Amino acid sequence: MAEISDDGLLLRRIPFSETSLICHILTAGHGRITVMARGARRPKSIFRATLAPLYRLHITWRPGRSGMGTLTDISRGEQLVDESRMLPALELIAVSSTLFQDGDPHGYHELHEALSLLADRHADEGQCAALWLMLERAGWLGDLSHCWLCGDMIAADVPMQWQHAHLVCEHCGEGMEISAGLRKGMAGVIRQSNIHMAARDRESWRMMIGLVLREHGVKLPDSFRQHG
Numbered sequence: 578m579a580e581i582s583d584d585g586l587l588l589r590r591i592p593f594s595e596t597s598l599i600c601h602i603l604t605a606g607h608g609r610i611t612v613m614a615r616g617a618r619r620p621k622s623i624f625r626a627t628l629a630p631l632y633r634l635h636i637t638w639r640p641g642r643s644g645m646g647t648l649t650d651i652s653r654g655e656q657l658v659d660e661s662r663m664l665p666a667l668e669l670i671a672v673s674s675t676l677f678q679d680g681d682p683h684g685y686h687e688l689h690e691a692l693s694l695l696a697d698r699h700a701d702e703g704q705c706a707a708l709w710l711m712l713e714r715a716g717w718l719g720d721l722s723h724c725w726l727c728g729d730m731i732a733a734d735v736p737m738q739w740q741h742a743h744l745v746c747e748h749c750g751e752g753m754e755i756s757a758g759l760r761k762g763m764a765g766v767i768r769q770s771n772i773h774m775a776a777r778d779r780e781s782w783r784m785m786i787g788l789v790l791r792e793h794g795v796k797l798p799d800s801f802r803q804h805g
C-alpha cells in the first residue's frame with residue numbers, strides 16, 4: 578500500500594518485542610491510528626529520539642491490512658507545551674486517549690487546541706479549562722449559558738445547579754450550587770489567558786470535571802483523585 582504522511586500527536590507508546598514500539602497517534606486528517614515503530618527501542622533509532630508527547634509530529638506510515646500500520650519516517654514540529662506544564666499535559670493526553678478511540682476521525686484538533694490553551698494559561702486553571710474544552714468538543718458537556726436538560730438560556734448573573742455531572746437550571750434539578758461568579762470564571766479562563774480564579778472556584782471546577790470523567794467511566798488523572 579502507498580505511504581501516507583500527516584501531522585500527528587502521540588498518545589501512547591507501548592514496548593513490543595525487544596526492539597520495537599507500538600504507537601497510538603492522533604492524526605490531523607486520518608483520525609486515530611496505531612503504527613509499529615520497528616527498531617524504535619534501539620539506542621540509535623531516530624524513532625526513539627523523536628517519538629515524544631507534547632510535540633507536533635510529522636509522520637509517514639504504510640497502512641497495514643490488519644489495521645496496524647508501519648511507521649516509516651518521522652520528524653518533530655514545534656513543542657506545544659513547555660516542561661513546566663508536562664504533568665497536566667500528560668494527564669490531558671491520557672484523557673484524550675479515552676475520548677478518541679481507534680478509528681475515530683476526531684481527536685487531533687481537539688487535543689491540539691486543548692494543549693495550546695494549557696500552554697497559555699496559569700497551570701492549574703489551565704488544565705481545567707483545557708479538559709473542559711476537550712470534553713465539550715467531544716460532546717460530553719453542554720455550554721455554560723444554557724440548562725443542559727431543558728435547554729433554557731440562563732442569564733449570566735443567575736446561579737445554576739450541578740447535578741449528576743450536568744449543569745442545570747433551578748427548575749430541572751438541585752445539587753451543588755454553581756455561582757454566577759464561578760460560571761463566569763470558567764468561561765473567562767477558557768476564553769482568555771490572563772484570568773486567575775479564586776482557589777475555591779478552581780477546586781469546584783476540578784470536582785465537576787472529576788465527576789464528569791467518573792460518570793463516563795474514565796480513569797481519573799492522579800491530580801484529580803483527591804477531589805473525586
Ligand SMILES: [Zn+2]
Binds near residue numbers: 724747
Ligand atoms: Zn432546565
